Amino acid sequence: MNRRTIVAIVAAVAVIGFGIAGYSYTNRPKEAPVAPPQESSTLVRPHSPVLGPADARVTIVEFFDPSCEACRAFYPIVKEIMARYPQDVRVVLRYAPFHDGSDEAVRILETARMQNLFVPVLEALLTQQSEWAPHDGPQLDKAWAAAGVAGLDVAKAKEERLAPHIMATLNLDVADGKSVGVSGTPTFFVNGKPLPNFGTDELKKLVDDEVAAVR
Template identity: 40%
Template sequence: MGPSDAPVQLVEFMDPECESCRMFFPFVKNLMKKYEGKIQLTIRYVPFHGNSKFAIAILESAKKQGKYWETLEILFKNQPAWGNHHNPSPELIWNYLPMVGLDVDQVKKDYQDPAYAKIIEQDFADARELGVRATPTFFINGKPLREFGYQQLEDQIKEHL
């Protein structure tokens, strides 16, 4: 998301089943709007939770239909239902997809694409190599966020503008 030549290259390692990622998402979305054209956001996956790989495959399938961001938003909005750690119900995700205009039958065909497992594997390997131990973890122009927090993220972004 955002132009490839943006002065700020923001990489977020995230897990769609992570509560902290869900809570941070509106802030990241706001930063993208506030600094429109100045930030390119790249999402990388770190599937720490049990149903994350399933959700990631759904997200990647949604990307094929041009509905990645809408799908991510609806998954985060409904995460307490489908990703409840005491009683997870990932099958509920199928119910949310029509809300963002996805062709669910096509997603059901696409989400088992072995290429998605390779994306997850590569992202996870890169995360380990970079020392990512929790989600969300941010890198700004290749450097890790010095101190985790909303204001800290914005302050470090502003240093590059």
């Protein structure tokens, strides 16, 4: 089964998952700040957003692109893994903006992080991805609108979107991705190990094996 077929299957499942899990962002309370990791390496940097316990012994590093259909498709799978191992697994997100307009979507996410709204805005962008990132070109006004519905202070975020630390995060993530051979998204590493083959079962198995090894 090739990568395109896998992505198509996962995407179909993801559409159902997003539909079942849909909820109103407008009334969602603000989240706690996304914790940064403490160590620094080519895969994990101090600025990287972390989902899950910061001291988890198994780390999934995902290089992702907010415009990427496969990244959207894998998001429910990653959440499922985290739910299965709530104390053992954390996810470190790195940006790999390959698509046109994805660098602006990254800036939206980073301004959301400054407002402690990273996860709601991330999920809003993924849910509305087909609206703001169609195949014929990005419509970033719709991405900003989706972020606003998720609670983002859009006016403030647009003032901060070109802040030096946001640009530095974006540039370093792109450089690190190149140095570890990231050529497509999503690209996963589990405790530093790449997937032997691309697929949901391969990701789940590698995580299962690493959790078993540390317990």
